[in-house]
Amino acid sequence: MNAATQYAISWKGLKNGTYHFDFKVDKALFQEFESTEIEDGDLNVSVTAERTEKELSLHVAIRGTVTVACDRCLEPYQQPVAFDGDLLIRFSDEEQEYDGEVLWLAPGETEASLAQYIYESIVLALPYQRVHPDGGCDPDMLSRFRIVSEEEFEAIEQEAEARHAQPLDNESLSRLTALRQRLEEEDGESEEKN
Ligand SMILES: [Zn+2]
Known part of the structure; x- marks a missing residue:
């Protein structure tokens, strides 16, 4: 069964009133739309x-991972x-473009497929920043990319503050400067991506 049939609402024969439909979404929908971002669901x-x-x-209410x-x-993460x-x-009777809010059907069509609407809604619901929940990142991958976390940066800053009475030695200063630059670069990159 393809997505168009699987997510179809057959409206013909429905009398005026309220109806309820349930659908399941899995990998097949994301493959059908050739998603490069969503591997599974x-x-x-x-x-x-x-x-x-x-x-x-x-x-339409969509819940899941x-x-x-x-x-x-x-x-990958959930x-x-x-x-x-x-x-x-x-x-x-006239052909009209689907704009995300109104799905137009010709009077002769008996089914409305929600596949595209469901797929697009899931993509839209994804957050800009997609990261593992707290601490879930793969430490090996992180060290490979030499990524510095905000926490690590703050710890070094606090350490420096604790020694406020004494002037920072040159090594701590250059370490802080390098970290700050790296964090700023990362911020810049993720903004560009969005
Ligand atoms: Zn991660």
């Missing part, structure tokens, strides 16, 4: 649909995803 999609004469009004690469250590959105399905 395990999510539930809960759809409440209100059918009126003119349209179907959907509320996706597997993405950590920005810091590049190893990113929780929570998305809530609304989508209208309307009918028109």
